[in-house]
Amino acid sequence: MRESKLNGIFFLLALFFVWELASRSEWVNPLIVPPLSKIFVSFGSLVATGDIPLQILASMKRAAVGYFLAAAVFIPLGILMGLFERCYRALEVVIELLRPVPPPVVIPVALLFFGLEDEMKIFVIFFSCAWPILLNTLDGVRNIDRLLLNTARTFGLSHVKIIWQVVLPACSPQIMTGLRVSLPITLILVVISEMVGSTDGIGYFILDSQRRFKVAQMYAGMLALAVLGYALNLLFNLAHRALLPWHWGMLRKEQG
């Protein structure tokens, strides 16, 4: 296991070396593919001057609002639809009609309503996280053992208590799945919407650097995005572990 990890790191270093060499000796156009060292220097200075952190902060604010708004609306809706068949039937057709719309296509609609404001990105993220969160929650509620619900009823628990003490804990793993699937979607959509209509944010920063032909800066922005994606995943794992320690333990055990 350790040895295979080492192989990968050596290969990556070799690749970096070839990149550096190819660019310095102009086998590839250094204007398009600058030496890697230049990209790292650019990344370092942009982080130090606070340019990249500021852009990321702007993006993350939008991403967080859209993401948590979607969670706050679609987890309860999924629970309602899972518990009450009539509620599911009522919304089924509308949902099935809206679901095939590819999320980036919503950007022009959001632009029309909100212009270049933050609300535009928030709406787009909200829309695109809706389906994974809603459908996973719905699935989770439907797969709850009916015996659990009936037992809770026999003991005379009120509707609110049943939802809070039985349904929510029982379907929390699926809710977590929906939230996990939505995480990269959020990141993708915040970048896209900033590329199409924004004056700041990391997506705008990358595209703008390309248009101004500041190529090293563009790659530095991409590097920042990769780090951000990695960090968000780590953060999500921490949250998962803190919120559902029993489920996290089960997953670990399965993976061996």
Added chain:
Amino acid sequence: MNGGKTFNWLGWLVLAILLSLWEYGARASPKLQFYIPPVSQILTALGQLFASGQVAGHLLSTLSRFLEGYVIAALLAVSLGILLGHFRFAYSLLETLIEFLRPMPSVAIIPVAVLTLGIGDAMIVAVTVYASLWPILVNTIDGVRNIEPTLIDTARTFGLRGWAILWRVILPGAAPYIVTGLRISLSIALILVTTAEMIAGSRGLGFFILDQERSFDSGNMYAGIIVVAALGYGLNRLFLALEGKALGWRRGMLARESV
């Protein structure tokens, strides 16, 4: 999903109510009409776009870019995935690189593609290939790894070699995983094509929709969205039908197990 295939009258009723509210709300308020024109107006716009042939060209470019990108990604990812799933050493070399590239949102590659390939079909196809590659690749690797070694040993015992094992044991064994990857990539490919068309395109449905928004023709914009949604829906149905044909044996097996 819910067993009975009875007509969901309640769902359609809700839709009808929402649509009529939309229609009358938009008609009543001219201010609202700028943002959401009446449904009837959107449908008329849709009809006119098709009748004048205006949208057909955009639809065709989007569809051909999508198909090209998706098919290339599938071929590349499945072959690479089988290689990496089968040969541990190859995997150990590329593992770190894959882990490094995967968390980066794939759309970030668009500026690089514009820089190297300019604005045009090649750029959009390349971006689509890059983004659709990952789910198929990762799932194929998983699928090949989960094949029971006994199966391969048995095949060897019966004298199968090289290509025959690949073709008759590994590929069918990993097929369910590969199909999962292909399904995920289907929607990703459509997302990337439309996004790339919005950011740097002069044709295609993504370009068309954004262009209509910029010229404040919201009727045409919504009509374009309907066309994209229909395209996504149609591609998904086509995929499910092909999957049923290709993996029918497996569905029969699962059904028997669950009985």
